[in-house]
Amino acid sequence: MQEAADPADLRTIPRLLRAAAARYPDRAAIEDDGVSLSFAELARAGLRAARAFRATGVGSGDRVAIWAPNLCEWILAAVGLQSAGAVLVPLNTRFKRAEAGSVLRKSGARILCTVGEFLGTNYADSLAGEDLPDLEEVVLLRGDAERGTPWTEFLSRAESVSEAEARAAADAVSPDDLSDLLFTSGTTGSPKGVMTTHGQNLRAFAAWSEVVGLREGDRYLVVNPFFHAFGYKAGWLASILRGATVLPHAVFDVPAVLERVGSERVSVLPGPPTLYQSILAHPDRARYDLSCLRLAVTGAAAIPVELIRRMRDELGFETVITGYGLTECCGIVSMCRSDDDPETIATTSGRAIPGVEVCCVDRDGKEVPRGEAGEVIVRGYNVMRGYFEEEAATREAIDSDGWLHTGDVAVMDERGYLRITDRIKDMFIVGGFNCYPAEIENLMYGCDEIAQVAVIGVPDARLGEVGMAFVVPAPGAPLTPESVSAWCREHMANYKVPRVIEIVDALPTNASGKVMKFVLRETVPLARRGSAADE
Helix, strand or coil: CCCCCCCCCCCCCCHHHHHHHHCCCCEEEECCEEEEHHHHHHHHHHHHHHHHHHCCCCCCCCCCEEEEECCHHHHHEEEEEEEECCCEEECCCCCCCEEEEHHHHHCCCEEEECCCCCCCCCCCCCCCCCCCCCHHHHHHHEECCCEEEEEHHHHHHHHHCCHHHHHHHCCCCCCCCCEEEEEEECCCCCCEEEEEHHHHHHHHHHHHHHHHHHCCCCCEEECCCCCCCHHHHHHHHHHHHHCCCCEEECCCCCCHHHHHHCCCCCEEEECCCCHHHHHHHHHCCHCCCCCCEEEEEEECCCCCCHHHHHHHHHHCEEEEEEEEECCHHCCCECCCCCCCCCHHHHHCCECCCCCCEEEEEECCCCEECCCCEEEEEEEEEECCCCCCCCCHHHHECCCCCCCCCEEEEEECCCCCCCEEEEHHHHEEECCCCCCHHHHHHHHHHHCCCCCEEEEEEEEECCEEEEEEEEEEEECCCCCCCHHHHHHHHHHCCHCCCCCEEECCCCCEECCCEEEEEHHHHCCHHHHHHCCCCCC
């Protein structure tokens, strides 16, 4: 009997589903809220969803949006619409009505798959009155609402489209067809839709999953939201590529995550550094069985060396991998490797993934010497096709030689490993010295009494700008602004020392776990905030 094809070799998501069903037919693909689907059942459910979308008139190039938390139906809707030839448009679960409406209008989405109430908001009903000229139907994946077609009723339309017709449409999907349209966060302006293809994403996350060591039989608790590349592409898509079981998790809550790790034997738990910091700081952590944890993947401008050590020693991870990516590059640019030393894993974001070029340049676009800071630029198969219907913005982001200008500042060493220092826009200048908040944060994590920290630049009458630090104390630590300042003066150059320090209970984070510095800036008194730029 001929062995089934390796799903990682496939170049479209519909073909991936079929190959995974052949290779891992009886293995659990998704377990969610009492529902368990094998890979064979996932392929059948995806095909049924594709038939329903085709029956609704959805075809090649149409946009279909999903606005929902992590759940099984999210994945079924996504693979169904992509198998029908449509383009997935995920919406951030933190969006309010106007933000969701803006993305729906910009994308021209014909169908919205959403839910009833989640975190106090009824998503489907919240759009009432919003001007959405292209939106033809709202489909309710779960929950109740005054408007919307229930998911089961929507799926019943599949009976009017044959399996053969749906398979033919799925087979017609090309590696060069758009698979998704992910809108950037819009922290520097109006959100823009990033266009990437089936072939790009599958090639990128076949490489990603191989580097991190995701493997058949892994049980992957996906805390990162599905609307983000980390939860979607490095989450459920990578799991289908490698035969791992997806365990969707809707809302990050430390006790709930710790409970699921032990009871559901979670082996893979990626996330931002704040996820692991929150777990380590939880006072009842010792009550939970974490012995099944094997693989962690994280990434950020500042990852304390101490955090990596504690993840291994106290949380029991065998493998901790760090990397760097952005939506405009399918979500992945560089990665450490499993055999890198702990210092490299903690202090760098690794080297370029195979087939991708990365370098650091000055303001004139010239490559800077190794060891000097410059803007990260990227060229390769992972670079987006462009911003949806925004040619000028695309030309601004991708130069005539095909290099994507990321806006991130990094230092590349002689091995080609990147140490991300910050965003260009987040840098501030103290008395003529460039200060990178992420570098200062990384230094401050050397203080055992600090659990979390975020630094921003604020105006100063004498120095132009100075640093302001928001500090979350470690459990039981008697921190004061004065003690933090004294520690900083002992451990870093004077110009880097934050001049303003505020002790807080928690840092504001978005659904992806990233600290929202624009929220912190809004808390700064107007007299000090002055004209400080919004993130």
